Structure formats: structure tokens, C-alpha cells
Amino acid sequence: MVLKTEEMTLNMGPQHPSTHGVLRLELQLDGEFIVDVIPHIGYLHRCFEKHAEFMTYPQVVPYTDRMDYLASMYNEFGYAVAVEKLLGIEVPERVEFIRVIMGELQRIASHLVALGTYGADIGAVTPFLFCFRDREKILSLFEMASGARLLYNYIWVGGVSRDLPPDFLRLAKEFVDYFRPKIKELNDLLSFNKIFIERTANIGILPLDVAVNYGITGPMLRASGMKWDLRKDDPYSVYNKFDFDIPVGDGRMGTVGDSWDRYYVRIIEMEESLKIVEQALNQIPEGDVLSAIPKRIKPPVGQVYGRVENPRGELGYFIVSDGTVNPKRIKVRPPSFVNLAVIGELCKGHMIADVISVLGSIDIVLGEIDR
């Protein structure tokens, strides 16, 4: 007797705890094996780009916070870099140092969420709590500087909204000393845990040529073995003044570009970010942070593409100016949007439980994908 077989469609989401937001994955299944994954996005679409056309340039900054809400500082940073490039203005060195300190602390905070929730998705709940405990300390530093815990409106075009409070440098240094041993703790708890490795190594392998063709950037591209980081390869701000390394995936637990590599690249990146923060805290010059903020931003007719290395990859702003105080068009190149597009390639041939593992290793933020 011949058994009847057919492909089955299964919807994962939109309300699923491990889709990290409102995302629907349409799984085409052959038994429990994945034939294809079709993501359906747009549930959080709130027309950032259309809103921005009715705002003046400085008014857009709070909106950028709300795209990638786990890395708000870096969204503002990217927007400021793009508009300053269009205007052709220089900002004081102290401002650049403050931006780098905030940006790298934000990278650590964002990676902590990524790594913690990744462990929680796979079943390790303790590291998740440890990660949030440490992230809380970074949020307190941000609250001290900007007054807000998640959506800061701190980095403005031409400067930052206010100077660092007097105690900030001391507390930030204390955080660096506090956090360095915690990375080892996370390694002991999660990274080299046998169960975790079994669930992530050799799962969702992303070959380098596929990654480049799909425009993948950030930790995902580096995990596939390419040493590419805009902080080194297209330096902006004052990143060329610091000594740090770009980690790449080496397939230590399985194959280059698997989920474990994508996870571990983020761990090393946190160490490198700590190095940058430490150097910046020691070298930060005195100065006025408000002096370069333009009174009225009215760029000439033209267009510019400014990009920075966000915790998730290349965050780009394409701004078209028609010579008025409102931007004619702001197009965001969100790293999560681009990185999510490859999920079909990553999941083919794996099982349903591995979709969770692959999705967690991509580290998406739906607020940014849907804008």
C-alpha cells in the first residue's frame, strides 16, 4: 500500500512568543521538515517615512527612536550622521566621543537582549534574567544622561541634547569593570552549554556568497566569515581613534555561518565594545556640546546616503532634500528588514523547532522591519 503524502501549511505567529514581535511565518512542511518559510510582515507598519515628510529635520529624531526600540541611541546616531553629511557640518570632538560611548553601550544593551532572549527561546531561562539585570545598569546610565530609559531623543543633528552629568564618567567606568567578568559568566552558563550547542551548531548555515547577495550585514555577515564592519571599513565619527577588533565566525562548534557562530560573534562584540567604551571614557575631551547645533536646518537641493553600523547591521538613511525645511523623502535601510529576507534559505531542510533557533539568531526587531 502506498501512503498518501502532501505538503502542509502551518502558520507560526502573528502572536507567537518566539517571533519577537508581530511576525507571521508561513511554514510549508513535509512532515516535520521545512520546505519553505514565507515571512509576512507589516503588522506594525506606522508610516515613519510618510510622517517624516511632514516634519522638519530636527523633529524627525524622536521618530527614529521608535524604529529599532532596542537600539534607539544608534538610530539617532545614524540619522545625525546622514543629515550632517548632507549639510556638510563638523561637530565638536566631545560630541563625537559622547556619541561613541552611548552607541557602544547601546550595542552591549541590544546584544544582551538578543543573547538573553535567544537562550530563553531555546529553553535556558536563567541567562535571560542575568542579561536583563546587566542591561538595566546600562539603561540607568542612559536615564541619567537623557532622562529616558528607552526612547532617548538624546543625539541631535549637530550635537547632543545636553552634556553628560557630572558623575556619568565614573559610573560608566564602574559599569565596564563590573560587566567584563559577567561575559565569562554568560559563557559558562550558555555559550558552551552542551544542550545549547546541540540546538544551535550546524543549524541554519548561511554561506558567505548567499549572505552578500542578500545584502546581509552586521553580526550575521561576520558570522559567515567576512571581516566587514562599517566602523572600520567606512569609518564615521571618531571610530578610527580606537583600537578594537572585528570578530568573525570560525565554525568552532560546527560550520562557519551557523546559528552558534552568529550567537558567539555577538558575545565577542560585547567585549570589543567594552574596549571602545573604556578608551573613549579615558580620552574624552572637554568642550561645548551645543555649539554646533544649527538654529535652522535648511539643506540645499541634493541627496545623500548616510550609514552606520547598528547592533544589527548596516543602518542607512537615504535623504532627498528639495531645499525646504522638510525632507522630501527619507528612506531607511533597516538591517533587520534585510536580514529577515534570507530566513527561507536558512530553514530549508531543518525541522520546525529549528525555525525558532534560526529566527532567534537573526535577532530581528519588528518595529524597525515594519517602520
Next chain:
Amino acid sequence: MTEKEIFEILKEKFGDSIIEFVEAQAGENYIKVSPLEIDKVCAFLFTDDRLLFDSLINFSGVDDANGEKKVNEDGSFDFIGGTLSVVYHIESLKHLHKLTLAVSVEKDKPDVVSVTDIWAHANWHEREAFDLLGINFLNHPDLRRILMPYDWEGGFPLRKDYKDPEFYRGMKVPY
């Protein structure tokens, strides 16, 4: 290689399909290409040994808002005619040079050839430009809406003369 040198190479190879080299007052320069030849130009940029543009870094649709503006009685306005543009930012990870290409099409017949075959990255960005601006990408494998609901019939939100529809699925839209 500089943008100007790449422009010369392209001009020699493709002739009239390469329309002009635009030097911007502010920001960056770009090369304007014919919308129906853009796939051939990109395929050449992708494969030629001197150029090797293996990475599409950004892809944007733009409403140029350059038609004839007609103001209605209620204060809203329409553009008669005018063009839509698509801007491609590409980069070579081997030679480390960058280039900006642009095409512009009439709003009445917004047909651009898809470059998804060359860079898979373009797939979702082209769907987004189709969704929000109504640019039609020929030869695209899967041209569906992406950010707006699949059954949205209220027009293309990023066009400058977009107006909210009265109702969506029986719900009143303007509030």
C-alpha cells in the same frame, strides 16, 4: 575607481541607455540610466572584473513631485503627470568602490525592470517600492504588497498626492 571613470566605461558599453552623470549641489553624484535597460547595466556592473559590484546596499523609491500641481476645493492636491524615481546604491566589497544609479519613470506608466535576479537583496525592497509608491517591476518573481495589507485598495501612501480612503473594510479611516 571613481564614479566618473565608471560612467565612461558604461557610456562606451551601453551608449544611449546611460542618460547622464548628475553632479549634485549637495550630497552625492549619480548616474541616470534608462529604466528598461537597468537590469542589463546592473548585470554588467555585477560581473565585469574591473567593477564587480557584488553588493546592493540600499534601494529606494522616490516620488519626485514634479508634475503639474492642481489644488482641489478641500485643500488637498493632485499632481498631473510627473515622475517616480528609483535610486540604487551599490558597492563592491572587493574593489571597495561605491556608485549611485537612478532611473526615473512616468507616473502614468511606472515600469522598471527588476534587478532581483542579480541581487536577491532587491526582492523585498522592490516589493516595498511597489507597495508604497506603485512602481511596477517587470520580471519580479513575487510582486505582492509587503508592508500594507494584501487587500489594501486605498492607493500608494508615499506618493505626495496620496489621500486616505474613506473606508477600509467598513471601518472609517480619517479620524
